[in-house]
Amino acid sequence: xxxxxxxxxxxxxxxxxxxxxxxxxxxxxxxxxxxxxxxxxxxxxxxxxxxxxxxxxxxxxxxxxxxxxxxxxxxxxxxxxxxxxxxxxxxxxxxxxxxxxxxxxxxxxxxxxxxxxxxxxxxxxxxxxxxxxxxxxxxxxxxxxxxxxxxxxxxxxxxxxxxxxxxxxxxxxxxxxxxxxxxxxxxxxxxxxxxxxxxxxxxxxxxxxxxxxxxxxxxxxxxxxxxxxxxxxxxxxxxxxxxxxxxxxxxxxxxxxxxxxxxxxxxxxxxxxxxxxxxxxxxxxxxxxxxxxxxxxxxxxxxxxxxxxxx
Amino acid sequence: xxxxxxxxxxxxxxxxxxxxxxxxxxxxxxxxxxxxxxxxxxxxxxxxxxxxxxxxxxxxxxxxxxxxxxxxxxxxxxxxxxxxxxxxxxxxxxxxxxxxxxxxxxxxxxxxxxxxxxxxxxxxxxxxxxxxxxxxxxxxxxxxxxxxxxxxxxxxxxxxxxxxxxxxxxxxxxxxxxxxxxxxxxxxxxxxxxxxxxxxxxxxxxxxxxxxxxxxxxxxxxxxxxxxxxxxxxxxxxxxxxxxxxxxxxxxxxxxxxxxxxxxxxxxxxxxxxxxxxxxxxxxxxxxxxxxxxxxxxxxxxxxxxxxxxx
Numbered sequence: 001x002x003x004x005x006x007x008x009x010x011x012x013x014x015x016x017x018x019x020x021x022x023x024x025x026x027x028x029x030x031x032x033x034x035x036x037x038x039x040x041x042x043x044x045x046x047x048x049x050x051x052x053x054x055x056x057x058x059x060x061x062x063x064x065x066x067x068x069x070x071x072x073x074x075x076x077x078x079x080x081x082x083x084x085x086x087x088x089x090x091x092x093x094x095x096x097x098x099x100x101x102x103x104x105x106x107x108x109x110x111x112x113x114x115x116x117x118x119x120x121x122x123x124x125x126x127x128x129x130x131x132x133x134x135x136x137x138x139x140x141x142x143x144x145x146x147x148x149x150x151x152x153x154x155x156x157x158x159x160x161x162x163x164x165x166x167x168x169x170x171x172x173x174x175x176x177x178x179x180x181x182x183x184x185x186x187x188x189x190x191x192x193x194x195x196x197x198x199x200x201x202x203x204x205x206x207x208x209x210x211x212x213x214x215x216x217x218x219x220x221x222x223x224x225x226x227x228x229x230x231x232x233x234x235x236x237x238x239x240x241x242x243x244x245x246x247x248x249x250x251x252x253x254x255x256x257x258x259x260x261x262x263x264x265x266x267x268x269x270x271x272x273x274x275x276x277x278x279x280x281x282x283x284x285x286x287x288x289x290x291x292x293x294x295x296x297x298x299x300x301x302x303x304x305x306x307x308x309x310x311x
Numbered sequence: 312x313x314x315x316x317x318x319x320x321x322x323x324x325x326x327x328x329x330x331x332x333x334x335x336x337x338x339x340x341x342x343x344x345x346x347x348x349x350x351x352x353x354x355x356x357x358x359x360x361x362x363x364x365x366x367x368x369x370x371x372x373x374x375x376x377x378x379x380x381x382x383x384x385x386x387x388x389x390x391x392x393x394x395x396x397x398x399x400x401x402x403x404x405x406x407x408x409x410x411x412x413x414x415x416x417x418x419x420x421x422x423x424x425x426x427x428x429x430x431x432x433x434x435x436x437x438x439x440x441x442x443x444x445x446x447x448x449x450x451x452x453x454x455x456x457x458x459x460x461x462x463x464x465x466x467x468x469x470x471x472x473x474x475x476x477x478x479x480x481x482x483x484x485x486x487x488x489x490x491x492x493x494x495x496x497x498x499x500x501x502x503x504x505x506x507x508x509x510x511x512x513x514x515x516x517x518x519x520x521x522x523x524x525x526x527x528x529x530x531x532x533x534x535x536x537x538x539x540x541x542x543x544x545x546x547x548x549x550x551x552x553x554x555x556x557x558x559x560x561x562x563x564x565x566x567x568x569x570x571x572x573x574x575x576x577x578x579x580x581x582x583x584x585x586x587x588x589x590x591x592x593x594x595x596x597x598x599x600x601x602x603x604x605x606x607x608x609x610x611x612x613x614x615x616x617x618x619x620x621x622x
Contacts, residue, residue, distance in 0.1 A: 059401040114594070115371065285433060285439060
């Protein structure tokens with residue numbers, strides 16, 4: 001494990017899948033399968049994997065269920081320095097408990113949703129929520145990434161709040177996953193905040209975000225586009241980057257109008273995954289076979305190829 | 312307790328405050344003060360109190376903290392048949408655990424937020440979430456009230472979903488708190504769904520909702536307007552109802568532009584409550600004294616008078 005341990009200089013960057021949480025038939029977490037899928041992603045194009053993002057159905061699990069998977073990862077051989085864990089909850093003590101457990105197993109990167117129930121939250125209130133969280137965790141190893149997804153949270157991380165956080169916690173507040181789909185915002189943050197690592201929230205913006213000083217992407221669809229996404233990342237300074245990105249963007253666009261987590265699970269099952277992996281927690285529903293047929297056709301038209309699963 | 316026990320015929324109706332959760336200085340729940348405030352509401356105009364609604368900062372507490380207050384209520388003398396408890400969470404197992412505990416202490420009315428993280432949820436997905444919840448609770452005593460608050464959840468209870476739920480669970484799905492502020496929706500539901508109890512989500516619509524077949528209001532501002540609200544409810548069939556409602560609506564409108572939970576806590580403190588009650592969890596912030604001054608002036612212009620607190 002020493003070669004994969006986190007050091008003070010570790011910075012997460014590159015291609016991250018927002019990993020799926022694979023379930024048993026009874027909707028409990030299949031930790032072994034989830035860890036296996038994570039390992040597969042890490043050997044098929046992903047520089048890292050986000051555990052418990054939106055795609056990982058984080059908020060559909062209890063804190064105890066989430067702690068259970070974190071502990072299972074702690075017992076696994078997954079490289080800690082290639083993982084980020086989503087820990088942001090509505091209730092600050094939950095965020096603190098999950099983040100502490102991530103740190104305890106050696107994962108220093110935590111992705112923090114804001115408390116997302118209340119809307120029209122003041123900058124003071126949002127800052128206080130993050131400050132209280134970081135203060136109570138009180139661990140210099142923490143690398144806090146902000147999870148900006150206003151379409152789902154209704155609570156944007158404004159630049160004013162980011163600036164206050166960076167000033168108050170310069171060695172802790174490390175970066176952001178911007179899932180707004182607003183490239184102008186990604187660019188503005190990358191240019192304004194030195195040393196603040198901007199990940200685009202989907203791979204459609206990967207080349208663009210690298211060109212303005214971003215560090216990579218953390219994306220739902222990377223559960224299946226992992227290798228194509230890595231081709232863009234590895235070659236972003238080269239001439240072929242444009243055409244690689246065009247192919248990748250076409251693959252991403254194939255998912256328009258379909259719920260990504262059930263769809264990605266269905267694609268894995270069609271490529272050799274276990275049937276139980278189709279399972280999702282409500283409010284998601286399983287992808288309809290006809291919808292998956294149509295998705296696969298669109299993906300194949302965009303030169304999509306998934307490597308066979310080890311399973 | 313026998314006189315206040317729930318029977319099969321109990322229907323919640325009338326004036327409900329969405330009760331404040333009062334905190335200690337360290338942000339933990341002050342169960343004694345919260346129970347005391349609930350008791351005060353029940354003797355100052357409220358027919359009932361909702362514990363852990365939006366105003367009660369429900370989602371800012373961990374499930375264990377919420378179970379702790381429910382247990383404390385279970386040890387108290389509060390009349391079970393005048394309480395409703397908000398139990399809806401993003402994670403279905405949390406909703407189940409909280410609802411079972413409410414039932415265990417004799418509170419049968421549970422207010423169910425939909426899982427509120429994901430948006431653009433399908434009717435099938437929302438129905439499945441509620442069905443799974445009700446099926447796993449498997450308790451014929453449960454009276455499930457839907458919590459419709461699209462501005463905060465982004466997940467409306469559509470009429471199509473309500474109809475399916477009423478068909479599948481006719482003796483369980485009992486009513487709704489409609490906090491949308493859309494009176495046309497309250498009216499349409501009251502007229503379309505027989506035996507489905509519609510509460511307006513704030514007292515501004517109390518007279519209107521009673522006139523179209525609704526059963527009352529569950530409101531944040533009733534923490535302080537409780538007596539004025541009861542005057543409308545008790546007299547809604549009389550000639551003076553219009554002018555009583557006009558006064559009440561003016562009081563409600565005094566809160567425009569101010570976060571209601573901190574503001575109500577501040578009003579209680581100005582009327583004799585303990586200073587620690589000003590405390591709120593982020594992302595709320597304490598009400599600013601000047602803002603409370605202005606609010607009090609607006610309220611007094613609207614004939615507001617709060618009875619002195621027992622404290």
